[in-house]
Amino acid sequence: MDSGQQLVATIPERCRLCYTCVRDCPAKAIRITGGQAEVVAERCIGCGNCVKVCRRNAKQVAGSIDDVRRLLAGPRPVAAAVAPSFPAEFLELTHGRVVGALRELGFDLVCEVAFGADLVARRYAELVSRHPGRRYIATTCPAIVSYVEKFEPELVPNLAPVVSPMVATARALRQRHGDDLAVVFIGPCIAKKVEAVREGIAGDVEAALTFTELHRFLAEAGIEPSQCELSDFDGPSPGLGALFPISRGLLQAAGLTEDLLSNEVVAGTGPDTFMEAIDEFRDGVLDVQLLELLSCKGCIMGAGMTTKAPLFRRRTAVSSYVRERLWVPSGERRRAELEEFSHLDLMAVYAPHDTRMSQPSPRELTAIMERLGKLVPEDELDCGACGYRTCREHAVAIHTGMAENEMCLPHTIERLKDSLDEINVSHRELASTQQALINAEKLASMGQLSAGIAHEVNNPLGVVLLYANLLLDEAPPGSPLREDLQMIVEQADRCKKVVGGLLNFARKSKVVRRRIHVPELVDRALKAVITPPGVELTVEHRLDDPFAELDGDQIVQVLTNLAVNAVEAMPLGGRLRVVTEGDPERVTLRVVDTGTGIPREIIKKIFEPLFTTKQIGKGTGLGLAVSYGIVKMHQGQVQVFSNADPREGPTGTTFVVTLPRAAKGEPA
Numbered sequence: 121m122d123s124g125q126q127l128v129a130t131i132p133e134r135c136r137l138c139y140t141c142v143r144d145c146p147a148k149a150i151r152i153t154g155g156q157a158e159v160v161a162e163r164c165i166g167c168g169n170c171v172k173v174c175r176r177n178a179k180q181v182a183g184s185i186d187d188v189r190r191l192l193a194g195p196r197p198v199a200a201a202v203a204p205s206f207p208a209e210f211l212e213l214t215h216g217r218v219v220g221a222l223r224e225l226g227f228d229l230v231c232e233v234a235f236g237a238d239l240v241a242r243r244y245a246e247l248v249s250r251h252p253g254r255r256y257i258a259t260t261c262p263a264i265v266s267y268v269e270k271f272e273p274e275l276v277p278n279l280a281p282v283v284s285p286m287v288a289t290a291r292a293l294r295q296r297h298g299d300d301l302a303v304v305f306i307g308p309c310i311a312k313k314v315e316a317v318r319e320g321i322a323g324d325v326e327a328a329l330t331f332t333e334l335h336r337f338l339a340e341a342g343i344e345p346s347q348c349e350l351s352d353f354d355g356p357s358p359g360l361g362a363l364f365p366i367s368r369g370l371l372q373a374a375g376l377t378e379d380l381l382s383n384e385v386v387a388g389t390g391p392d393t394f395m396e397a398i399d400e401f402r403d404g405v406l407d408v409q410l411l412e413l414l415s416c417k418g419c420i421m422g423a424g425m426t427t428k429a430p431l432f433r434r435r436t437a438v439s440s441y442v443r444e445r446l447w448v449p450s451g452e453r454r455r456a457e458l459e460e461f462s463h464l465d466l467m468a469v470y471a472p473h474d475t476r477m478s479q480p481s482p483r484e485l486t487a488i489m490e491r492l493g494k495l496v497p498e499d500e501l502d503c504g505a506c507g508y509r510t511c512r513e514h515a516v517a518i519h520t521g522m523a524e525n526e527m528c529l530p531h532t533i534e535r536l537k538d539s540l541d542e543i544n545v546s547h548r549e550l551a552s553t554q555q556a557l558i559n560a561e562k563l564a565s566m567g568q569l570s571a572g573i574a575h576e577v578n579n580p581l582g583v584v585l586l587y588a589n590l591l592l593d594e595a596p597p598g599s600p601l602r603e604d605l606q607m608i609v610e611q612a613d614r615c616k617k618v619v620g621g622l623l624n625f626a627r628k629s630k631v632v633r634r635r636i637h638v639p640e641l642v643d644r645a646l647k648a649v650i651t652p653p654g655v656e657l658t659v660e661h662r663l664d665d666p667f668a669e670l671d672g673d674q675i676v677q678v679l680t681n682l683a684v685n686a687v688e689a690m691p692l693g694g695r696l697r698v699v700t701e702g703d704p705e706r707v708t709l710r711v712v713d714t715g716t717g718i719p720r721e722i723i724k725k726i727f728e729p730l731f732t733t734k735q736i737g738k739g740t741g742l743g744l745a746v747s748y749g750i751v752k753m754h755q756g757q758v759q760v761f762s763n764a765d766p767r768e769g770p771t772g773t774t775f776v777v778t779l780p781r782a783a784k785g786e787p788a
Contacts, residue, residue, distance in 0.1 A: 142507025168423020203307025308422030330424025654693025
């Protein structure tokens with residue numbers, strides 16, 4: 121990996137914006153832009169949490185296999201420095217098979233980083249004993265070092281000036297085998313890739329492979345580790361440094377204890393724990409001499425592992441290996457090897473790289489919160505769906521360009537509900553308009569047909585009616601023909617009324633608007649309606665402005681048709697109520713009866729010409745069709761609400777006629 125190369129990148133086509141990576145990133149190094157998650161290299165600490173939690177494998181770690189392949193093909197000797205967490209990765213293999221597989225890949229030396237951990241542990245023991253007044257943060261975890269440098273730069277002086285076990289191992293191997301030796305680290309940590317190229321360390325380790333990459337490298341080379349020849353690690357041999365990948369492993373290797381009474385040494389693992397510990401260390405609440413932190417739950421849980429085994433099985437595998445191997449070299453040999461490297465340079469220099477972002481002003485924060493629908497404290501749900509712990513953290517991230525408004529799930533759901541409501545309203549309006557167009561087309565075609573029929577029938581009908589009346593007048597009283605002639609006259613007269621209705625329906629008389637006093641118009645129209653003794657008629661005028669621009673004669677015809685139909689729907693008596701109401705733009709006329717109601721299955725047909733439910737001779741089926749046409753010519757609407765089933769409540773029908781006070785485009 122080159123120093124300018126990004127460690128973790130997002131594969132766009134795999135990312136589904138679940139915000140899990142945002143939620144689990146302790147550095148909040150994930151930017152959401154245009155609905156796409158993107159790792160911000162300047163803020164990334166290399167902990168690998170985003171890699172571990174992404175179920176869609178949308179996070180891609182920079183690869184180093186090609187770099188290692190070139191090293192193995194080159195003239196320099198190459199050493200594989202294997203992290204002490206390898207027993208947790210290769211649970212089904214002995215260390216001898218793992219070493220044999222690495223030798224088949226072409227490595228000249230295969231060594232354990234655990235020895236470097238022994239050297240580092242000794243240096244920590246010396247720091248604690250020689251500087252009892254100093255407060256240190258252990259630097260064994262490169263992700264912790266990056267976090268402090270980038271987000272707690274004031275604590276950089278507290279970083280222990282000691283290299284990591286990886287670098288210590290590389291320097292020890294170069295001291296023993298010469299500076300021409302190329303060292304390749306193999307382990308569970310993706311942050312090691314960044315550490316290998318950081319200033320002051322670059323060159324100690326030529327490349328860093330994760331265990332994930334090692335498996336792929338072996339597969340590409342056609343090597344099956346379980347079939348490889350057994351081999352052992354090259355020296356130097358480690359001691360308790362092999363416990364480093366387990367929480368508190370450094371303390372045991374250094375001979376330090378986490379004494380709850382003295383509270384001089386404290387260890388912690390995991391993103392939530394390490395951030396809280398650093399905050400308290402900074403504030404002085406956690407007043408300890410050495411704070412040992414790991415960004416993962418121990419290196420055995422690193423992002424570069426492939427095993428799915430639980431924590432304690434991995435821990436057991438490492439502990440068992442250490443117990444098995446601890447006494448292999450003699451104590452005298454181990455002391456000699458430690459003495460060989462007693463003067464090895466293990467110093468490290470760390471520098472702040474402040475990547476903290478500016479905070480919004482209270483006014484800016486309030487404006488962002490309002491955009492998110494957080495108007496009062498009760499609106500701040502802190503549900504975490506956006507990936508941030510609190511709504512205010514999300515708002516700050518929006519201010520810095522790291523997040524978007526749409527990440528707030530409750531707010532987005534509310535907006536979607538509002539949009540859905542608007543779409544439903546629009547859909548209903550569209551359906552209503554579509555039905556109106558269908559009715560208009562149907563009425564137009566029926567009107568043309570009716571006009572043709574009426575004109576063809578009207579002339580011969582007039583002749584029949586004329587001569588029938590003449591014959592009736594000439595027939596002497598008591599003549600047997602007189603009764604038949606009377607029947608002909610009555611039926612011809614009925615036909616004349618039907619034809620007249622057809623002509624009125626087809627004629628579509630032009631609307632002549634005049635300033636009309638609506639209550640007076642209604643009262644005049646209702647005087648022409650004969651109400652039987654059992655029908656109670658009431659009129660309610662609720663108009664603040666009683667005037668409107670209407671065609672009075674046509675509206676009287678509409679009211680008369682509706683009122684007559686209502687009376688005829690109450691053969692056993694009932695109540696007829698006519699109400700006028702409105703607003704500055706519209707006038708509404710309601711005709712309400714307590715009659716038998718209109719069945720649901722025919723309510724859509726009532727405005728069709730010649731459709732009637734009345735007995736033969738009682739109606740032409742044109743009254744409502746004509747009324748509908750008049751209302752439409754006034755640019756108004758007719759609505760019907762009816763119940764014909766007593767089981768669903770009181771029966772009855774309500775016609776609601778809504779008319780504009782003036783023609784559209786004209787002031788009322």
